[in-house]
Amino acid sequence: MWQLIGKEVKRKEDLRVLLAETRYIDDIKPQNVLYMGFLRSSVPHAYLKKVDTSELKHKVELCITGEQIAKHTREMPLISFPEGARKPVYYALAHKKVRFVGEPVVAFVTKNLYETEELADLVSVDYEVLPPVLSLEEALSKDSPKLFENWEDNVAYTRKLKTGRVEEVFENAPILLKRRFELQRQYGAPIEPRGALATFERSSGVLTLYSSTQWPHFVRTLLSEVLNYPEHKIRVVAPDVGGGFGNKQDFYREEVLVSYAAMKLGKPVKWVATRSEDMVSTVHAGEQIHEVEIAAKKDGEILGLRDRFYADLGAFGAMSLGPPTITFVSMSGPYKISNIELELTCYVTNKTPTGAYRGFGQAQASYVLERMVDELSYELKIDPLELREKNVVTEFPYKTPLGRVIDSGDYLGMIQIAKKLVRSLKPSDSAIGVAFGFESGGIGPSSIQDSVGARHRGYDSMTLRVTPDGKIEIYTGLSPHGQGLETTLSQLAAHLFDVSVDDVSVHHGDTQSTPYGFGTWGSRSAVLGAGALLECYEKIRKKVLEVCSKTFDQPLEKLVFEKGVVTRKDTKQRVCTLSEVARLAYRSHDEFEAGLEVTVYYEPKGLTVSGGLHIAFVTVDQETLEPKILKYVMIDDCGFMLNPMIVEGQLHGGLAQGFGSALLEEFVYSKDGQPLSLGFMNYSLPTSIDTPSFTLVHHDSPTPLNPLGVKGMGESGIVGPSAAIANAIFRALQGKAKLTKMPFKPWELRKL
Structure with a gap:
């Protein structure tokens, strides 16, 4: 089957x-x-x-x-x-x-x-x-003009959370590190x-x-x-x-x-x-400032995390508050950290409004956390993989103190693979940076959307029709734009109904013909599309058996539909094929409703967490301070892969964008609020010259949240590269530069 x-x-x-x-x-x-x-x-x-x-x-x-x-x-x-x-x-x-x-x-x-x-x-x-309000200091100043006259100041939203014994831990911890990180503004550049x-x-x-x-x-x-x-x-x-990339x-x-x-x-x-x-x-993304502290034992066990961070929303758009709230709940990453204190302040400035971009705030959380973990390992002179091995989550599902549930994974296994790869691949003149990067995908259920104040829901929809000649038509509320969903859904439908992939047509993007749904974003298409398709198949299967039973006077409980054919369970006798049933279904009949068509609204049980361990092999020219990525490896967990080629294409795209975040991309404004990054002459994007070959190592843990074990993974590639590359640069410079501001361009590294 x-x-x-x-x-x-x-x-x-x-x-x-x-x-x-x-x-x-x-x-x-x-x-x-x-x-x-x-x-x-x-x-x-x-x-x-x-x-x-x-x-x-x-x-x-x-x-x-x-x-x-x-x-x-x-x-x-x-x-x-x-x-x-x-x-x-x-x-x-x-x-x-x-x-x-x-x-x-x-x-x-x-x-x-x-x-x-x-x-x-x-x-x-x-x-x-x-006077324009352009910086954190200006936004919080009482002397600055307000962007919105009915507000008391330029603060749009604040959120605080404290878990465990934060004060006690930070008062008594033998190791304390404090850093400030500035994450740049970006443009998605579709x-x-x-x-x-x-x-x-x-x-x-x-x-x-x-x-x-x-x-x-x-x-x-x-x-x-x-x-x-x-x-x-x-x-x-x-x-x-x-x-689209979320923009x-x-x-x-x-x-x-x-x-x-x-x-x-x-x-x-x-x-x-x-x-x-x-x-x-078009919305921008990513501009945050973090003032973060980490507390640990001398053996590397992480005891606590404190982070006061600020998100620049620009002039405030429809989706501006989404990414920073996801940064907030993602700050514990894959680690067992029970004592956490977070404070988020979102403020408005006279810049283009911010909104969704690939990773949706999770790359920022990963960068800050993984930089702190790596600096801790450098401070303690502990191998960065061994320090992570001591602190990662090992039992699943795991609910973090911030409310995020990690459904499945094998992080210890990833670390063991990474150790072997480092020994076998490391060029003699390169520094190594490692970082975990994970995303919550397959967005749903709707209660999770409620928790971050989102109007859109977690479900999606599908209508599946078997035509009178036995072909398959799918109408979905999802709206792909390069993800390969037409192929993935055709592949799964062909597999379920035992037809050719070319016998399946997928229709999307038109509200006149497709059932109400919430489109494609948040790495949700494969999870929700496959889940909805399985439910459609189950309903069609029951209808196929009903039509056969009543048409051929066969006991319903004795029939089975598999591989496109209805047979008797007891005798294995063939009763009819899918195309034969389809013709019968579209004829009028007193005992069953005509047609072979169903519509479902599928809502997943929870968020799937995909991603993995990133390893960057980097050199830095000691004269020019120009970083160069020699090799890059991602040990990823995508759950069950419906189509490995499409999965790897998505990972490659995300990794390339992650390289851009680390080394090239930044949308800049002048001191008087004029945009200076108009056009690609002034906004650098990664090219084939900047992007090395990737090595992907699949170490998958199917999720228990859906029958196929599929995880959303379209954004996981972008979450880890910035931190892995930064960690490699930090080690290449032997810890002499405080990497406080991205991207890491040579002239910026000289300042640091």
């Missing part, structure tokens, strides 16, 4: 890409399409004294101001909003105030795409410029910038939005709220999406504005960001 899963089936999606049959937002060209342009704020913080569009109005099809939007639409919604957080009020266009460079002030619609920049120059804005296209059919009142989003159904719900328009008259389509797991102003304009004009309205426009209007 299990002949297909676990095999390297080639990706079905790739042929469409290779033959240029993909359909991204900019490929969709309706007749008489109009184009949206924006005047975006050129200052980071100011009151809008006057917005003069008189010269523009007569040269465009439609001109929209913040005053109009505030009057005719509702405020932008929040998606991640834990209890106790302050609520920002802002609209799709800036109203009365601008809070970051790139915030849209005026939207307009024109016939000619190439006129938008010139037309934007016709708008005159009288700004009453305010190959396709964001875009949106809206059409409006006046006769039916149906609004259709095409958006490069990771969750079309949820965008539809939020769009209905903001426009105050019935949800059943809105259709949202996510066509082919050229990368497109959000709800954006431009989605509202093209929809509003299309409804006003009754014509298609389209917007696709330029790269520089995308870099200031």
